[in-house]
Amino acid sequence: MQNQFKSGFVAIIGRPNVGKSTFMNRVIGQKIAIMSDKAQTTRNKIQGVYTDQQKQIIFIDTPGIHKPKHKLGDFMVKIAENALDEVDAIMFMINAEEGYGRGDQFIIDRLQSVRKPVFLIINKIDLVHPDQLLPMIEQYRNAYSFEEIIPISALEGNNVGHLMDVLTEHLPEGPQYYPEDQVTDHPERFIISELIREKVLQLTREEIPHSIAVVIEQIQQREDDEKILVQAAIIVERKSQKGIVIGKQGRMLKEVGQRARADIEKLLGSKVYLELWVKVQENWRNRPHQLREFGFNQDEY
The missing domain is CATH 3.40.50.300 (P-loop containing nucleotide triphosphate hydrolases)
Structure with a gap:
C-alpha cells in the first residue's frame, strides 16, 4: 500500500x-x-x-x-x-x-x-x-x-x-500546496530587497543595521545588452548613517552592490545591472505610513 x-x-x-x-x-x-x-x-x-x-x-x-x-x-x-x-x-x-x-x-x-x-x-x-x-x-x-x-x-x-x-x-495527510520546484511564496522583488539588506548588515556596524530598509524602485529588462536593471533605495534614519552606508568615496555602497549583484544574478539566472542609492527618512520605524510603504503592512496580521 x-x-x-x-x-x-x-x-x-x-x-x-x-x-x-x-x-x-x-x-x-x-x-x-x-x-x-x-x-x-x-x-x-x-x-x-x-x-x-x-x-x-x-x-x-x-x-x-x-x-x-x-x-x-x-x-x-x-x-x-x-x-x-x-x-x-x-x-x-x-x-x-x-x-x-x-x-x-x-x-x-x-x-x-x-x-x-x-x-x-x-x-x-x-x-x-x-x-x-x-x-x-x-x-x-x-x-x-x-x-x-x-x-x-x-x-x-x-x-x-x-x-x-x-x-x-506529525504532519497531516494533505495536498501539495505549491509546485514542486517552488521554494518560497515571496515575489522576487522581496527576495532581492532582502539580499541587498543582508549585504548592508554584513558590512556595517553599530547603529546602522536596524535602521535600514530597502525599497526596490524598478526591475526591468534592458534592451541594449539584455541585462536586468534593478534600481533600489537603501533607507536610513539619519544623515550620519547615510554617510556610513555610502562610505569614503562611495566604497561601502560599491561593495554592497557588488556582493548583492552576485546573489541577485544567481536568483534571477541572468546578468544584472544594479543601481543603488541611499535616502534619509527620519524615524521611519515609528511611522505607520512608512512602515506600510516599506512592506510592513500591519493590517495584514
Missing part, C-alpha cells in the same frame, strides 16, 4: 539570532532568508517550501520574538505570535551556546496557550561540548512539555535529516 502524501505548515520561532534563517536555507537548498550576525535580521514571515515525493513542508521563519522598542518591533513580534495560530507544528529553536535565558521564558509563556505540537530544537551543537547538552535539555524539559527535543547544527547539517523525519510524522 502506497504511503499517503503529507503536507503542512511549520513555524520556526525563537529568540533573535539562534539560526532560524540558516536552518531554512539549509533545508530548502538555496538562500531565501537572509543571514547575519545581527539580532532581529528577519522582519517578515518568510515561507520556505520543501517538497519531495512523500511530503511538502511549508516553513514559516518568523522574526525573533523579543520585547519591542518601536512600532517596527511591535509589528515583528505580532507576526511571530500570529504565526503560532496558523500552523500544524512549531519549532522552538534555541542557541546551544547561549542556553536558557529570560528571552526563552518570554516565549515559553506565550506557548502555554498553544494547542499544537512544539519541538525544542537546540541549534549550533557544533559549538558546544556534548556534556553541556544534557543539563540544558533537562532545564527546558522542566519549563515546558515539548513533543520532542532535537539537537542539530543547521550550519553543518548535523541531525537535520532526523528532524525532517520527525516533523513529517
Whole structure:
C-alpha cells in the first residue's frame, strides 16, 4: 500500500539570532532568508517550501520574538505570535551556546496557550561540548512539555535529516500546496530587497543595521545588452548613517552592490545591472505610513 502524501505548515520561532534563517536555507537548498550576525535580521514571515515525493513542508521563519522598542518591533513580534495560530507544528529553536535565558521564558509563556505540537530544537551543537547538552535539555524539559527535543547544527547539517523525519510524522495527510520546484511564496522583488539588506548588515556596524530598509524602485529588462536593471533605495534614519552606508568615496555602497549583484544574478539566472542609492527618512520605524510603504503592512496580521 502506497504511503499517503503529507503536507503542512511549520513555524520556526525563537529568540533573535539562534539560526532560524540558516536552518531554512539549509533545508530548502538555496538562500531565501537572509543571514547575519545581527539580532532581529528577519522582519517578515518568510515561507520556505520543501517538497519531495512523500511530503511538502511549508516553513514559516518568523522574526525573533523579543520585547519591542518601536512600532517596527511591535509589528515583528505580532507576526511571530500570529504565526503560532496558523500552523500544524512549531519549532522552538534555541542557541546551544547561549542556553536558557529570560528571552526563552518570554516565549515559553506565550506557548502555554498553544494547542499544537512544539519541538525544542537546540541549534549550533557544533559549538558546544556534548556534556553541556544534557543539563540544558533537562532545564527546558522542566519549563515546558515539548513533543520532542532535537539537537542539530543547521550550519553543518548535523541531525537535520532526523528532524525532517520527525516533523513529517506529525504532519497531516494533505495536498501539495505549491509546485514542486517552488521554494518560497515571496515575489522576487522581496527576495532581492532582502539580499541587498543582508549585504548592508554584513558590512556595517553599530547603529546602522536596524535602521535600514530597502525599497526596490524598478526591475526591468534592458534592451541594449539584455541585462536586468534593478534600481533600489537603501533607507536610513539619519544623515550620519547615510554617510556610513555610502562610505569614503562611495566604497561601502560599491561593495554592497557588488556582493548583492552576485546573489541577485544567481536568483534571477541572468546578468544584472544594479543601481543603488541611499535616502534619509527620519524615524521611519515609528511611522505607520512608512512602515506600510516599506512592506510592513500591519493590517495584514
